[in-house]
Amino acid sequence: MTENLTTHDFCIRLLIVDDEQTIRRLCMTVGESLGFLCLEAESGDAALAVLEEQPVHMILTDMVMPRMSGIEFLEQVKRDYPGIEVAVMTGHGSVETAVQAMKLGAYDYIAKPFAPLDDLRLFLRRMADKVRLVEENLYLRERSETETAVHGIIGSSGSIQHVLRLISRLKDTRTPVLISGESGTGKELVARALHFRGNLANRPFVAVDCGSLVPTLIESELFGYEKGAFTGALRSRQGLLQSADTGTIFLDEVGELPLEMQARLLRFIQEKEVRPVGSNEKVKVDVRIMAATNRDLEAEYKKGTFRKDLYFRLNVVTISLPPLRERRSDIPILAAFFLERLAPGRGVQVSGDAMKALLAYDWPGNVRELENCLERAVALGDQRILEVSDLPPSIAQAEIAAEPVDSREISGHPTDLRATDLEDIERATIERVFSQVNGDKALAGKMLGISRATLYRKLKRYNIGVREHPPQSTTLQ
Numbered sequence: 461m462t463e464n465l466t467t468h469d470f471c472i473r474l475l476i477v478d479d480e481q482t483i484r485r486l487c488m489t490v491g492e493s494l495g496f497l498c499l500e501a502e503s504g505d506a507a508l509a510v511l512e513e514q515p516v517h518m519i520l521t522d523m524v525m526p527r528m529s530g531i532e533f534l535e536q537v538k539r540d541y542p543g544i545e546v547a548v549m550t551g552h553g554s555v556e557t558a559v560q561a562m563k564l565g566a567y568d569y570i571a572k573p574f575a576p577l578d579d580l581r582l583f584l585r586r587m588a589d590k591v592r593l594v595e596e597n598l599y600l601r602e603r604s605e606t607e608t609a610v611h612g613i614i615g616s617s618g619s620i621q622h623v624l625r626l627i628s629r630l631k632d633t634r635t636p637v638l639i640s641g642e643s644g645t646g647k648e649l650v651a652r653a654l655h656f657r658g659n660l661a662n663r664p665f666v667a668v669d670c671g672s673l674v675p676t677l678i679e680s681e682l683f684g685y686e687k688g689a690f691t692g693a694l695r696s697r698q699g700l701l702q703s704a705d706t707g708t709i710f711l712d713e714v715g716e717l718p719l720e721m722q723a724r725l726l727r728f729i730q731e732k733e734v735r736p737v738g739s740n741e742k743v744k745v746d747v748r749i750m751a752a753t754n755r756d757l758e759a760e761y762k763k764g765t766f767r768k769d770l771y772f773r774l775n776v777v778t779i780s781l782p783p784l785r786e787r788r789s790d791i792p793i794l795a796a797f798f799l800e801r802l803a804p805g806r807g808v809q810v811s812g813d814a815m816k817a818l819l820a821y822d823w824p825g826n827v828r829e830l831e832n833c834l835e836r837a838v839a840l841g842d843q844r845i846l847e848v849s850d851l852p853p854s855i856a857q858a859e860i861a862a863e864p865v866d867s868r869e870i871s872g873h874p875t876d877l878r879a880t881d882l883e884d885i886e887r888a889t890i891e892r893v894f895s896q897v898n899g900d901k902a903l904a905g906k907m908l909g910i911s912r913a914t915l916y917r918k919l920k921r922y923n924i925g926v927r928e929h930p931p932q933s934t935t936l937q
């Protein structure tokens with residue numbers, strides 16, 4: 461089993477505890493021959509001192525030692541370091557101690573003297589396999605947690621692929637980015653990806669919802685204040701801009717900022733310093749600026765409700781997130797992603813009719829609304845298949861809108877005929893997913909959120925998979 465576990469190599473650290481030097485030496489030799497890093501201690505106390513200073517994966521301990529017995533030592537390790545595996549060495553005829561040790565959580569026991577030595581070798585190797593497996597699972601879990609948190613931008617539509625390309629191009633720069641899109645299209649997700657995938661990932665990311673700040677408090681929130689600057693300012697406080705120093709400040713709903721705050725923000729961007737309210741001193745602050753808006757800021761500055769100079773400062777690059785109804789081909793993949801996240805391992809799928817409704821609905825609340833709708837359906841439905849009846853009535857009754865769907869979203873060929881009907885969308889979606897997974901039907905079914913039988917039926921109906929697919933799907937734009 462260990463042979464496969466090579467994704468994150470680490471060296472097993474084994475601590476050998478015995479008052480007899482010859483036994484310690486013997487175990488060290490065997491441990492080192494297995495590639496472990498071996499540490500030794502001549503008593504339970506000495507071993508506990510080692511544990512305080514160094515990481516250890518597994519311990520092999522004698523049972524009969526002066527001062528602290530093996531049992532006492534085992535108890536203390538299991539209490540203070542529950543993650544460490546402990547195996548015990550027992551002398552002849554001390555089965556009872558071995559049983560007691562196992563009850564206290566020992567991994568296993570081995571009888572001394574070790575003859576043949578190969579027994580000890582095999583014993584330690586098995587123990588290390590277990591440690592590696594546990595570590596590996598831990599590592600994989602942590603990795604997948606950060607990956608979904610950070611890289612969880614799902615979508616195969618041309619527009620999402622374009623966004624992903626922009627993110628990788630911009631993540632390591634300090635270029636100000638304006639992210640625009642309707643509510644629930646994933647603006648904050650994109651801002652976080654830009655920060656956490658880039659080289660500022662270990663620096664602060666501070667999100668400010670400009671729309672929810674009380675107008676009279678915006679200035680002190682952003683710039684901080686000195687003690688006594690106003691009634692209630694009992695002590696001085698750092699502003700959000702300063703908290704984001706060396707990292708990213710994300711100004712969400714920046715269009716909601718009152719004009720006078722826009723002027724102060726502009727000055728901050730130009731001068732890179734903040735002066736807390738009530739203070740005469742300026743503090744240097746170096747942050748990357750990202751902003752998001754669901755308004756049309758260009759129209760706003762033309763109307764005079766948003767400062768044109770600030771608009772151009774924030775909008776060095778724009779990432780626009782189209783509404784979900786303009787990229788319906790993402791719906792099946794998003795649905796599969798959310799269902800797996802909402803009910804991990806349960807393999808919940810969307811029935812064909814329910815998927816038709818999801819594809820037809822207009823999603824004014826965009827991806828967030830889709831997520832909420834599935835969350836509700838998973839909570840209410842008790843089956844593995846989500847049916848139309850599990851959807852809210854407005855969605856269940858949706859019929860494909862009269863408005864044409866952007867054909868580029870569907871076919872990948874801008875010059876294709878406009879696809880206006882649901883079957884075309886379905887065919888194109890299946891085709892795209894199918895080619896993305898290189899014809900792996902099980903995976904395609906999973907990504908599409910349909911059963912294997914349904915997938916086979918549809919592949920046959922649309923004549924997909926008959927010809928060879930290129931190994932990589934063609935990208936749009």
Ligand SMILES: Nc1ncnc2c1ncn2[C@@H]1O[C@H](COP(=O)(O)OP(=O)(O)OP(=O)(O)O)[C@@H](O)[C@H]1O
Pocket residue numbers: 612613614615620641642643644645646647648649650754794827828831
């Ligand atoms: N492409 C996507 N892939 C996966 N999840 C997404 C995607 N887009 C949005 N989401 C999810 O939808 C929800 C809404 O996203 P987010 O908060 O980023 O949207 P927003 O544009 O900032 O919305 P609002 O304007 O309402 O603040 C989040 O739970 C987010 O994880």
Ligand SMILES: [Mg+2]
Pocket residue numbers: 647648712
């Ligand atoms: Mg948001």
